Amino acid sequence: MTDQTGWPDSPHPLLYDKVIRRALREDLGRAGDLTTDAIVPPAAKAVAELAARASGRIAGAEVALSVFRRLDPDVRAEIRLPDGADAEAGAQIAILRGSARALLSGERTALNLLGRLSGIATATRTIVTAVAPYPARVVCTRKTTPGLRLLEKYAVRAGGGFNHRFGLDDAVLIKDNHRIVAGGVTEAILRARRHVGHMVKIEVEVDTLEQLEEALALEIDAVLLDNMSVEILSRAVQMARGKAVTEASGGINSATAASVAATGVDLLSVGWLTHSAPALDVALDFHPTR
Numbered sequence: 001m002t003d004q005t006g007w008p009d010s011p012h013p014l015l016y017d018k019v020i021r022r023a024l025r026e027d028l029g030r031a032g033d034l035t036t037d038a039i040v041p042p043a044a045k046a047v048a049e050l051a052a053r054a055s056g057r058i059a060g061a062e063v064a065l066s067v068f069r070r071l072d073p074d075v076r077a078e079i080r081l082p083d084g085a086d087a088e089a090g091a092q093i094a095i096l097r098g099s100a101r102a103l104l105s106g107e108r109t110a111l112n113l114l115g116r117l118s119g120i121a122t123a124t125r126t127i128v129t130a131v132a133p134y135p136a137r138v139v140c141t142r143k144t145t146p147g148l149r150l151l152e153k154y155a156v157r158a159g160g161g162f163n164h165r166f167g168l169d170d171a172v173l174i175k176d177n178h179r180i181v182a183g184g185v186t187e188a189i190l191r192a193r194r195h196v197g198h199m200v201k202i203e204v205e206v207d208t209l210e211q212l213e214e215a216l217a218l219e220i221d222a223v224l225l226d227n228m229s230v231e232i233l234s235r236a237v238q239m240a241r242g243k244a245v246t247e248a249s250g251g252i253n254s255a256t257a258a259s260v261a262a263t264g265v266d267l268l269s270v271g272w273l274t275h276s277a278p279a280l281d282v283a284l285d286f287h288p289t290r
Contacts, residue, residue, distance in 0.1 A: 008084050008157045010062045015150055020063070020070050022147070023109045033105040046100035046286055050114065052087040053281035057125045059083045059158035060117030061093055063151060064110040072102035083121075083158045093282070107284045115279035116148075117155040123277035124159025126254050127270055134261035136268055139164045139247070143271040152274045164269060172196055173224070174204040185214045193218075203247070212236050216243050225265065226250050234263040 050064065058081050068075040075098030081087050093114075096103060127138045138161040144152045153163045165171055172192045174185075182188035185204060192202055203222035206212045209232065215223055216239065225236050227250035240246050241264070248260050249269035260268055 008059075008154065010083060011150055011154055013062075013066050016063060016066070017070075019147060019151065020067055020109070020113075023112070024067065024070060024106070027109055028105065033101070036101050036104040040100050040104065042101065044100040045098065046103050046289065048096050048103050048284050048286045050093040050096070050110075051283050051285055052081075052089060052091045052093060052118075053283055055089050055091075056087060056118055056122035056280040057159050058085050058087050058093060058118050059121035059155040060114045060151065063117065064114040065094065065096070067106040067110040067113065068096060068098070068102050071106050072099040074098055075102055086125075096284075103284070103286070111282055111284060113151070115282045116145075117151055117158070118280035118282065119277045120152055120155035120273055121159035122280055123273050124156050124161040124270075127252070127257050127268070127273070128160035130254050130257040131261035131268060133258070134264075136261040136265055137162045138257075138268050138270060138273075140273050141249075141269055141271040142167070143275040145274070156273055159273075161270075161273065162267075164267075171201040171203065174202070175224075176205055176207065176226070179205075179211075185211050186218065189215065189218045189220060203245075206236075209236060209239065212239055216240060220244055222247060224249055224269070230259050230263060233260065233265065237264045 061079050061083055065077045075096060078095045080095065081091060081093045087093060124138060131138060140153055140156040140161060141164055149166065153166065156163060165173065174188045174192060179185055179188050182191055185206070189202065189204060201221040203224055204215045204220050205224040205226050206215055207226055212223060222245035223240055224247045225233055228236060233248055237246050245267065246265045247267040247269050248265045252260055252268050252270050257268060
């Protein structure tokens, strides 16, 4: 989702407040920030800026600011580069004003989240740019950091991508192991159809054109075309055209994405966006106090 400005809608803070509280408890431990508490008076104020050390796509600015506000609700911030914006190296993302203790104690937690989410958004932007000449959408997977799925999938949207399932309860996705246990494509689909309601979509993963033909005969909603060569993928897309949504997965990166999208496939499923994208280098720089 995006608002009228084109920026992605940030998740409501209630949805990730537990993530922030858990991360802060992990860092503050039992005794709090020993260094800051020893050096900085409780009433001290400071001005600092969130800055990008490398160029990339920003995601998680509001999340990072929520870290500081969790430590002190009076911390004020002015976002200069919102989520979904591209930053050059050295760019100012936000200016923060408030409790020096809150800014110092929340620094690492905020930067960890901002860097992680911006890295995912930057990687997503790279793939989205590669397939821009084609109508295919780039989607993420459930290969996310435990506890961070909501935020990592949001970062994919900030990078211009789209979300696949958020969880196992979103839709039916019959994978190869499901087929093996069920005894084949047809039996797996029939069992799924008997189990779920009419509003639930059914997608099935296939490895061969024969499996695809079997799945299409049962009028499923979508097919996951797994680890197919570009030549086989092109044939699969033609077979499924007008019958099911097509999704390609396996080995898709910035070098291969365009050739995959050129087959006419509807979706490119890219798991490494959320499990292996490098974090964007970001920093919190304090302004000198007088």
